[in-house]
């Protein structure tokens with residue numbers, strides 16, 4: 759596969775960011791030696807989810823993000839619309855919200871309406887936190903001259919949102935012993951001292967460890983697209 763206009767005036771080596779203007783596509787990058795042809799935008803064929811909304815295409819996205827995240831982002835199309843990426847984020851956030859509502863049944867003896875509302879709030883938080891991350895990515899990219907404007911950053915965080923799934927599960931599990939005081943009794947027994955401050959510190963620790971997968975996926979995405987070339991045809 760090749761792009762007849764590659765390397766064009768704006769083409770960069772996708773590995774090191776070297777300007778490839780005027781070079782032949784069959785050589786190596788003068789800076790890092792990486793084959794120039796591997797920076798061709800024609801290789802960014804994207805997951806088939808970017809073309810068709812089917813269950814198998816969705817499953818492929820989940821499998822690739824879990825097993826081959828680097829390859830997923832290296833072949834992600836950087837042009838076109840973010841509609842499918844947003845759809846993926848809504849699916850992940852909805853799943854987390856539903857899971858929260860279902861967990862709530864065991865945790866909190868409230869009515870179904872209050873459980874659904876808290877689930878919806880959790881889903882909205884996932885979306886909000888993802889977009890805050892996109893703003894952070896855009897900010898860093900601008901400072902470092904990377905090719906990750908807000909539109910691409912949005913696409914990256916939407917797909918990386920799958921990383922919120924274990925985070926949500928960990929937070930839900932942590933809230934269980936917190937709710938009935940088991941955690942406090944248990945920690946008092948082990949450490950001899952335990953108070954609200956320690957509980958807050960532990961929650962923050964669990965929270966930051968839990969969101970690691972999301973963060974790792976986002977920055978894998980940034981690394982694999984920060985010098986991405988656009989199609990010229």
Ligand SMILES: [Zn+2]
Pocket residue numbers: 771772773774775776787788789790791792
């Ligand atoms: Zn290079």
